[in-house]
Amino acid sequence: MKYIVILLLAAFVSNAQIRKEQLDLMPWPQNINLTSGTFMLTKQFKVNITGNSDARLFIGTTNFLRRLDSRTGLFLGQEYVTKINEFPEAELLINCGRKGKVGLNEDESYQLSIVSGKITLNATNDLGALHGLETLLQLMQNNGTSFYFPAVEITDSPRFTWRGLMIDAARHFQPVDVIKRNLNAMASMKMNVFHWHLVDDQGWRIEIKKHPKLTQLASDGDYYTQEEIKNIVKYADERGIMVVPEIDIPGHASALLSVYPEIGSKQSVGMPYTVGRRSGIYDSALDPTNPKTYQLLGEIFDEVCPLFTSKYFHIGGDENNGKEWNANPAIEEFKKGNKITSNHDLQTYFNMKLIPMLKKHDKRLMGWEEIMTKDMSKDAIIHAWRGGNEGVTPGGALITAAKNGYNTILSNGYYIDLMLSVDGHYLNDPLPKNIALSPEEKARILGGEAAMWSELVTPLNIDSRIWPRTAAIAERLWSNDTITDLNSMHRRLKVISSRLEEVGVMHIRxxxxxxxxxxxxxxxxxxxxxxxxxxxxxxxxxxxxxxxxxxxxxxxxxxxxxxxxxxxxxxxxxxxxxxxxxxxxxxxxxxxxxxxxxxxxxxxxxxxxxxxxxxxxxxxxxxxxxxxxxxxxxxxxxxxxxxxxxxxxxxxxxxxxxxxxxxxxxxxxxxxxx
Amino acid sequence: MKYIVILLLAAFVSNAQIRKEQLDLMPWPQNINLTSGTFMLTKQFKVNITGNSDARLFIGTTNFLRRLDSRTGLFLGQEYVTKINEFPEAELLINCGRKGKVGLNEDESYQLSIVSGKITLNATNDLGALHGLETLLQLMQNNGTSFYFPAVEITDSPRFTWRGLMIDAARHFQPVDVIKRNLNAMASMKMNVFHWHLVDDQGWRIEIKKHPKLTQLASDGDYYTQEEIKNIVKYADERGIMVVPEIDIPGHASALLSVYPEIGSKQSVGMPYTVGRRSGIYDSALDPTNPKTYQLLGEIFDEVCPLFTSKYFHIGGDENNGKEWNANPAIEEFKKGNKITSNHDLQTYFNMKLIPMLKKHDKRLMGWEEIMTKDMSKDAIIHAWRGGNEGVTPGGALITAAKNGYNTILSNGYYIDLMLSVDGHYLNDPLPKNIALSPEEKARILGGEAAMWSELVTPLNIDSRIWPRTAAIAERLWSNDTITDLNSMHRRLKVISSRLEEVGVMHIRxxxxxxxxxxxxxxxxxxxxxxxxxxxxxxxxxxxxxxxxxxxxxxxxxxxxxxxxxxxxxxxxxxxxxxxxxxxxxxxxxxxxxxxxxxxxxxxxxxxxxxxxxxxxxxxxxxxxxxxxxxxxxxxxxxxxxxxxxxxxxxxxxxxxxxxxxxxxxxxxxxxxx
Incomplete structure (x- = not known):
């Protein structure tokens, strides 16, 4: 006879009062007050929206209804939510005052109240309301025959304003459906920044209409059309997520230079660049002394910037090893002539040229920590990533940046491609209690970002590299810094892992x-x-x-x-x-x-x-x-x-x-x- | 101790001689001659292409290499195939004379020869070569440590020129990735026509730039952009598949009429049309007496036709119940005035108006069998679908059409949404041995098409409704009519079901x-x-x-x-x-x-x-x-x-x-x- 191990992923519960520590919430809300009673879910369940709302909340509420329905099999009758105040007698009332602005420092708070027969969700704007709907889905309980919510009062808001996930779509291309299901998962974990690493040595992944050769010759047919990018930006916005594009320059440029070798720094034109086929750091670098470099980049920015609604544009700037610059006498000459004493300063010279090109499109430059030199504009955002592997203090650049007047975010400690235990990521706090920073300096630490580099991920295995572990990072960036219990995190992460299937994540299947x-x-x-x-x-x-x-x-x-x-x-x-x-x-x-x-x-x-x-x-x-x-x-x-x-x-x-x-x-x- | 049932889906084989009936080929080739010996697959395996080839075969060969690699984990060294004669010493030699033309009556034959150390694939054109590569992948065997091919001589070509799958993307929208993975699966089963049912009562799924309201108001946000459609047509062409679009008119028009009620046949304007939310046959029908109907359709065809390279355009034409026409005095008046005695003839009047609109774009009209009336142009293709459920002889329209001089294809017996056993589909022959038709009439029977209506399928379950069973239909349409052994079909279908995961089909996961x-x-x-x-x-x-x-x-x-x-x-x-x-x-x-x-x-x-x-x-x-x-x-x-x-x-x-x-x-x- 077959022996079955019954995995009680969701602990068996009767309708009896649940305890707070049994809830499977992630990220853990700021305040939870369980009261007595339950809200029973039935086929008649409906939602009503009041206040100033628009498409984003309508779409979000429709998606909420579908997920509730697919989990419960109730065949709920409410179809597509398209207007306010459609069912004033509905059991779930959502009210929000205005449309939220996807981006930094927006109010993302919400208040959720559940009593028998009535659920009330209030938020300043629709972004908070979407977060509240995710919490509501996580609150759902069941016994052997019904689904219900426990009576509870929750007030919640994020600790950090930048709660990001970076996906490298350059080394291994990640098609639109991979991006979309990850955006769904991010939204379910209340994350709000998708950092899209779009080009690297191994591929140029953005359609550039003025320069079609970039994708014809350097993408192997795997790239995003401009329409697809706009579509993804819209899809992300509907989920409260800002999309920050990255064009990694002046290093990591083999794909770009395989098409336009004339703006590369290689001394001899007899040594062409090729699209990278392997991992590792390549020497290839743009020539910062060549006016054509800036002309091409300007033309690229002119096409790429308008595709994104975010105010931030990531220009990479990491791991330029300077070998090609050192080996090129003309570049050495240029440095001398311009009193530039190091390659680092030469890169700053290069970066500073990009700022007005981006400003033209109302974008602020951000880059990996190597862009931070004494002459770098204070307007730039510094993305701290290096640590022991690179021979520096882990995340040290975050502190330095905050002290030097830069806004900054942390990815060191959140490199999920290292395949380390989630425990380390979870306990890695961008603002640990004992940090020696003034309040102004602390305020410059915007948050953090999980980094999914794609040397070893394809659409088949990427989900299991990102999820469920990134949910623990999401909790670090959203929840109170006192929420650090590893056992609780592991218990909840197991349930969250199952729930992520609901939004399309493919890690299990x-x-x-x-x-x-x-x-x-x-x-x-x-x-x-x-x-x-x-x-x-x-x-x-x-x-x-x-x-x-x-x-x-x-x-x-x-x-x-x-x-x-x-x-x-x-x-x-x-x-x-x-x-x-x-x-x-x-x-x-x-x-x-x-x-x-x-x-x-x-x-x-x-x-x-x-x-x-x-x-x-x-x-x-x-x-x-x-x-x-x-x-x-x-x-x-x-x-x-x-x-x-x-x-x-x-x-x-x-x-x-x-x-x-x-x-x-x-x-x-x-x-x-x- | 755990008890494991070892499912020997692929029977264990040593390198010893395999018997023909142990091969897991589907559709079964016309001629197979197993010789002695094997071809061992190693990390050094390479492909060389000669003759007149272009992107289609290069892409197909690259995909072949990736599938071989993912199944064997060999990390083959050959990267993207982009030119002919790159590795003259390669073990697999592909030669084809010219680029094939995706469409009907093209030569799709191939000859495959495997001996120890050398595989030769010859074809008149690249379409045949792609089929040969699929056969080669199906021939692969393994023991406990290696992968190999048996020595064999195969000559193969299809019995019918129309081997299709229809997907209804209107009732439940099926996103681009669903379509693409089904195209992959079709190609692996040597199918060559994808019939795309794009609009119906429940949704309008094509972006029309001149009429943006169609998708704004009648798609719930679920539709294909024109760029996506072009991209899918290209993707299909790369796999040797012709895409035939369907705009189902004059019935099945609720979505269209919810946006443009003025061209509907409803008598009173006070009864608006709405997008269908349920299954079943709706009464809504375009008004064939209104010039505005043809103006709008012309504008739609002008945008839709150029997106497709196929010469065939499916205008539906099924299940117009005539209720709205009967109830509308103006339409009744028009019939009298024009000596049109039946709704059927009125629909022919309507259909005949469409022919020049399509001809303008070099398209031939095709439609479901109801379009066949005495005045219908012989240039139209008749799509036979009705049977016992509709109170007529199953597939009778196929015979009538062939006798009446129409080219025709069969879907009756291939309705996979009926959830009937695959046995019936498999034994359903468009041209049974005893059929009473002249050779000319027989030649008009072009083939058949599996029909996946989507009342009860979503992207989550559609794969398991289409696959693996459609592979048996593919065999019916490709292989010799003597290949009818049900046990053999079931045995092979089990293996094919597993192999379909390789091309992305999600029926198992x-x-x-x-x-x-x-x-x-x-x-x-x-x-x-x-x-x-x-x-x-x-x-x-x-x-x-x-x-x-x-x-x-x-x-x-x-x-x-x-x-x-x-x-x-x-x-x-x-x-x-x-x-x-x-x-x-x-x-x-x-x-x-x-x-x-x-x-x-x-x-x-x-x-x-x-x-x-x-x-x-x-x-x-x-x-x-x-x-x-x-x-x-x-x-x-x-x-x-x-x-x-x-x-x-x-x-x-x-x-x-x-x-x-x-x-x-x-x-x-x-x-x-x-």
């Missing part, structure tokens, strides 16, 4: 696609079990200096099915901690059940591998783990003496890099058991 | 999404087991005359997770047949294992339902099935006397319509066991 490919469409359960204790190599170790994968290589392997924060590893590590504290039979059985699972898993993987070449690379690890598990079972259950040295050797073998490109996330706990 | 929603993100296995013996109500019974669901209702329920041809039901029915023929212990155990599975399933569903209201509607059926299973176990295994009458009553209860909107696909076999 696409993992199954990868597993089916690896198993050659055999049963995926054993392989799935293994993904739950393995994590992709961290800190850019997977792609060995950018040499292993090409940008056009599909990513459909075991490491692509694995994620950071492997779920069983999290549970096993907890179980080992408890067992080592107290070797009770109950604690022992939790630990040993994992060993049994892994022994069975290994047997299954061996059986499956007879018809699935892609399983071969993981067999070495699963075999070792199975042998270790057997020995530990003997030691723990039978109190047998085992050969600890041999076992340690087996365990250490698990740390040797192998072709599966993952690390065993239970390694440390196993080591502690030995 | 999106089913899991629906199951997770129903179970409230608990374990989905029991519910999945139940979907494998239940099928959605057939023949439009699900939506009770169009009254149950609105067009904006999400479809996320049990019936949406179920499909026609429930897989376990297929296996159970087979097992019962075998058992009734021979009550051997082996045959008995196959049958009784199903009963055990269903008893366990029911227990699991009851447990899950405590936290999942959406499971409630299926419990009645699963409970009954469990009780029946228990009784049958007693009868079969313990030879106990059971109360057959009570059991029969239980069984008959299963046929009563309940809120789960499905039927139990094992009902007939259970009845036979009693």
């Amino acid at each position: 696409n993992k199954e696609v990868i597993l089916r490919n690896i198993t050659n469409h055999q049963d995926t359960r054993a392989l799935n079990d293994f993904t739950n204790i393995c994590e992709p190599l961290k800190n850019y170790k997977r792609n060995g200096g950018g040499k292993k994968y090409f940008m056009y290589s599909p990513l459909t392997l075991f490491a692509d099915a694995c994620t950071a924060d492997a779920s069983d590893a999290y549970d096993f590590n907890k179980a080992v901690n408890q067992y080592l504290e107290n070797k009770s039979p109950e604690n022992q059985i939790v630990v040993t059940s994992f060993f049994r699972k892994w022994i069975a898993m290994n047997n299954d993987l061996i059986a499956l591998s007879a018809n699935a070449p892609l399983i071969q690379p993981v067999l070495l690890m699963s075999n070792n783990l199975s042998m270790i598990s057997k020995q530990l079972l003997l030691a723990i259950e039978e109190k047998q003496n085992i050969d600890k040295k041999a076992l340690n050797e087996l365990l250490e073998q698990l740390t040797i890099r192998n072709s599966a490109d993952v690390e065993l996330a239970v390694y440390a706990s196993l080591k502690r058991l030995l | 999106n089913k899991e999404v629906i199951l997770r929603n129903i179970t409230n993100h608990q374990d989905t296995r029991a519910l999945n087991d139940f979907t494998n013996i239940c099928e959605p109500l057939k023949n439009y019974k699900r939506n009770g005359g169009g009254k149950k669901y609105f067009m904006y209702s999400p479809l996320t329920l049990f019936a949406d997770a179920c499909t026609a041809d429930a897989s376990d039901a297929y296996d159970f029915n087979k097992a019962v047949n075998q058992y009734l023929e021979n009550k051997s212990p082996e045959n008995q155990i196959v049958v009784t294992s199903f009963f055990r599975k269903w008893i366990a399933m029911n227990n699991d569903l009851i447990a899950l339902s405590a936290n999942a209201p959406l499971i409630q509607p299926v419990l009645l059926m699963s409970n009954n099935l469990s009780m029946i299973s228990k009784q049958l176990l007693l009868a079969i295994e313990e030879k106990q006397n059971i109360d057959k009458k009570a059991l029969n009553e239980l069984l008959e209860q299963l046929t009563i319509r309940n809120s789960a909107d499905v039927e139990l696909a094992v009902y007939a076999s259970l009845k036979r066991l009693l």
Whole structure:
């Protein structure tokens, strides 16, 4: 008979009073006051909007109704919301005073009140109202037969005004549907800035009508048309999200220079630029001494700026290694003639030329922290990103920028492509309590941004790299700085992960696609079990200096099915901690059940591998783990003496890099058991 | 210990000689000659193209390389194919003489030869070469460590020139990504016509620049821009697929008339038209006596025709019930004045006015069979669709059309939205052997088209309604008419279903999404087991005359997770047949294992339902099935006397319509066991 593990992702609840800590809210609201009673959801449920509202709230409310309906199967009768005051007797009343302005420092607060039979959502403007609707969806409970909301009073507003996600659509192109489902997910986590990294060494992704060659020659056919960009900006605006485009210059310019080598800094014209096919930092840089450089950039900005409604334009500015500038005598000459003593200052010279080009379109320049030099305009926004990997104090540029009078945002600590645990991202506060800044300086720290670089992500695996972990970053940027309990965060993140499917995120379903490919469409359960204790190599170790994968290589392997924060590893590590504290039979059985699972898993993987070449690379690890598990079972259950040295050797073998490109996330706990 | 059922979807093969009937080809090629030996696939694999080729084959070959790479994880080194004769020493040589013309009656043949170390693909033009690459991908085999192709000689070409799929994007809008992944799937099944049903009572889905109100007022924001349409036409052309647009007139016009009621046939202007929100046939019809009708249609055609490269334009013409015409005295007057004696003839009058409007853009008119009247131009293509449901001989119009001198295609028997078994579609031949037609008449039967009407499909469930079953229709239209073995078709269809994931089809992954929603993100296995013996109500019974669901209702329920041809039901029915023929212990155990599975399933569903209201509607059926299973176990295994009458009553209860909107696909076999 089949044995079912019933995963009570949402804890069973009767209509009895729920406790605050049982709510699955993320980001956690500023004030929650649970009162008594419940609001029962029925087929008759309707919404009425009053105040000054327009399309954004109508669309948002319609989407809210559809999501409520798809989750409950109630076939609600209210169709498309298109006007105010349509159903004055409705059970959900939304009132907001005016249309919000998507951008920084707008009031995003809301007040939500639920009592039996009536829900009231008030907000200064529609942006706050949209946030309130997301909270309402997260509040929904159910028993075995009905859906309902607990009676509650919530007042809420964000801590930071910049709560962003950056997606690199240049290295691996991300089609419109990928962007849209991520915008949906961002809105559900109350994030409000989508930073769109649109060009890099590996591709030029924006249609430029005056320069069609840019996409003809440097996009491999993968780019956004201007219409698509405008459409996405509108789609984001409907969800309260500002879109900040990035054109990364003067470095990261191989794609641009492959089309217009004449504005590159290479000394010899006999060495053409080509579109990058691998990861890593390229030397290619625009020539800041060439007037043609600025003419072309001006023409590009003239087309790109009007596509976006945001006041901010990101010009990149990172990782220009200066090699081409140093090697070019004419550029060296120019520096001398203009009393420019460093490449950094030369880059500032370049950046300052961009400011008026952007100002013409009412845009403010922002850039990665390297743009911050003594002559840089105070009007620029500094995007802090570097840390230990780059040999500097993590996020140090954020503090320096705030002290030097710049508005600034933090991405160091939010690099989700590093595949590190969500715990670190969650506890990474742009404004820690003990920070030595004046109130004015603190006010310049606008918030932060998760950064999804795309060397190793395709439309198939990108969702599982961004979600659900970015929800924890969203909470850091929205909620009170006292909300730091990791256990609570992990518990809620599990539920949020499920809920993200509702808005179209594909992290769960696409993992199954990868597993089916690896198993050659055999049963995926054993392989799935293994993904739950393995994590992709961290800190850019997977792609060995950018040499292993090409940008056009599909990513459909075991490491692509694995994620950071492997779920069983999290549970096993907890179980080992408890067992080592107290070797009770109950604690022992939790630990040993994992060993049994892994022994069975290994047997299954061996059986499956007879018809699935892609399983071969993981067999070495699963075999070792199975042998270790057997020995530990003997030691723990039978109190047998085992050969600890041999076992340690087996365990250490698990740390040797192998072709599966993952690390065993239970390694440390196993080591502690030995 | 966990018990794993290893689903050997692809039978295990060593490198030993494979037999022809083990190949998983679909549609089955005209000639296959397996020789001895194999071609081993390695990381060094490359392709070279010679002859006269251009972008279409370059893109197709690049896509081929990516699919090969994603399936094998080999990280092939060849990047984007952009020119001929790049790697003369490559292992795969493709040669084709010229660029093919997407459309009817083009040569689509190819010859594929595989020997150890060398693959040769020859075709008259690139369309045939693309088909050959699909066959090659289907030929791939593997053992436990490698991927390889069997040595083989194949010559192949299609039986019919029109192998189509229609998608209704009007009733439920289907975004660009849904269309694109279906085009990928069509190409993989060598289908060559995408018929795009773009407008209907429930929505106007094409941007018309001169008449922006059409999408502003009658699309709920869900429509294709002209740029998107051009982009899809190009995408289809790259895959050898012609796109035939349909603007359905003069009936099915509620959306159009909600914007321009003045060209409607309603007698009183005080009864406005509205966009349809439900299924069913609407009365609304354009006024064929009003010159403004033709002026507007002309303006629409002037914008829509140039977006498409196809020579054919579908004007619908179906299901105009004539009620508005009959009720309008001015129209009755017009008929008398023009000696038009029937509404049918009035519609011909209307249709004939469209012909020059289309001819202006070099398009030929086609329409559903109702357009065929004695005065209709012989230049029109007749699309046969009606059958028993409409009280006529199934597909009779196809024969009549061929006899009357019209080119014609068949959709009767290919209505995949009826949720009938694939067997019927598969055996439905547009040109059965015994057909009483002359060779000239036969030649007018161009082929057929699967029809995916979208009353009950959304982007979430549409894939599982179209695929894999449409692959069987593709085989009917491509392969020799002697290829009719149902067992072989079912065996191959299972493999093809898995392979369709490779091109982006979401039928498998999106089913899991629906199951997770129903179970409230608990374990989905029991519910999945139940979907494998239940099928959605057939023949439009699900939506009770169009009254149950609105067009904006999400479809996320049990019936949406179920499909026609429930897989376990297929296996159970087979097992019962075998058992009734021979009550051997082996045959008995196959049958009784199903009963055990269903008893366990029911227990699991009851447990899950405590936290999942959406499971409630299926419990009645699963409970009954469990009780029946228990009784049958007693009868079969313990030879106990059971109360057959009570059991029969239980069984008959299963046929009563309940809120789960499905039927139990094992009902007939259970009845036979009693």
